[in-house]
Amino acid sequence: MARLSACHSSDGRPPQEFFPGNSNLEEEITNNPSAIKQPEPLQVIIPATKTNFHFCKVLYSSIVNQYKPPILVNYGKTFSLPEQARAAKITGLSSALKHFTRKPSRFDTYLSSAPRLNRNSTVVIVDGFDVWFQLHPNVLSTRYNRIKSTKDLLILGADKECWPNAQNSLACTAVPNSTLPTDGYGDQTDKDPWHFKTRAKFLNSGTMIGPVHAASKVFNQAQIRIHETLRRGGSVFSDQLFLADMFGEQSDARAHGRSTQKNEFGMALDYWSEFFQTMTHSHADVAFRQEGVARREEQNLTEAIPNAEDVKDKGYRKPTLARNIISGLTPVVLHFNGPKEYMEFWWPEMWWFKHYKKSPKQLLHDIIVKEGERWNLVSREKIAGVWSFEEKKGGKPGDGYWRWLAWDDLCGAFEHEITDRVEVEKARVEAQTNPKGKYN
Secondary structure, three states: OOOEEOOOOOOOOOOHHHOHHHOOHHHHHHHOHHHHOOOOOEEEEEEOOOOOHHHHHHHHHHHHOOOOOOEEEOOOOOOOOHHHHHHHHHHHHHHHHHHHOOOOOHHHHHOOOOOOOOOOOEEEEEOOOOEEEOOOHHHHHHHHHHHOOOOOOEEEEEEOOOOOOOOOOHHHHOOOOOOOOOOOOHHHOOOOOOOOOOOOOEEEEEEEEEEHHHHHHHHHHHHHHHHHHHHOOOOOOOHHHHHHHHHHHHHHHHHOOOOOOOOOOOEEEEOOOOOEEEOOOOHHHEEEEOOOOOHHHHHHHHHOOOOOHHHOOOOOOOOOEEEEOOOOEOOOEEEOOOOOOHHHHHHHHOHHHHOOOOOHHHHHOOOEEEEOOEEEEOOHHHHOEEEEEEEOOOOOOOOEEEEEEEHHHHHHHHHHHHHOHHHHHHHHHHHHHOOOHHHO
16 A cells, blocks of 8 residues: 555556565564665755744754754745745745856855755755654665655645645645555544544645755746736735645546646655655654664664663663554654644654663764764864855856854753753643743
């Protein structure tokens, strides 16, 4: 059974090559340890205009899971109207992705540690204030490469509700059904008017993974549509509206055999939450369990945890991971696009609190990366931070330069609140008492 809505054949059917023989990736990794070794490096890109407590949780989760320093888009920009900010998310990402399709400038070459991507590099684009990484990037790369049957495949998160598009739009009516079992939630599957027992099948724009050129095509098209909307005097209510419309048009064209370069975007949805767990109406689908992912993949994750003495042969302990109990898979990324108080409820449940013996704060100071069979100490200043893509004033789309922003400058003021067990538990209790208080 295919887990994705992906690049279909001319008659609209999903190709079998995505999961030939209904093979299970976690079982494959368990039986074939080399399947998870030496994958293509990933680059995380985050659109965020400012730093705050929530952004720093996103960044912390990427650092301790050993992702490369993320790229920030639109950082430091201010907008007088909400529509401008929403439009800028699309235009900023479009410009940054165009930058990577060009030949590196002399300035890029001079900054030897600056991001070096090309049109075929794999990027992970996530929202800046409500997304956490819980698995090592090797797991994400391995899963993506396992199912990638086309060089243009762009996988996005799946949602249970069609929003904010009109309910009679193609974004809501033309998309294929989820490939999760039709009885995944029992007799009430897809019949729940509140969507808690609905299989996710609608596009969510807050998480995606794919090659630079595929993401660039999608955001270029979205930018064109936004400019046309603003030209006609309309407003940009949500960036998701435009991407969901495009996915609906793509789905409709595939179903009727009318796919062309104009309506084919290579977009697919992660129905099984193998990559991204979206949270709207889905908190009951998630449980923190120590059985985690299949042992081989899980052990690879555990061995990547810096200074984790528990990973030795004696005293090995499985990390506690958020698992989707409907699909049976452990997502790499958690996206809290639903009620935000769960960000306080679940932060103390993450492996860096439950699994790691030392203080979670120490993970930011003793950054050790496993290379082959050796552990190498990495300078905090080189890995704990982000690269901000700064657009060149008066330049063409894609013109820009890099600026390094260190963790201490971005998140030093929030570090204690994020990593101290007493403070984190206090925040959880406060969220239970006043769920909306911190997010008004």
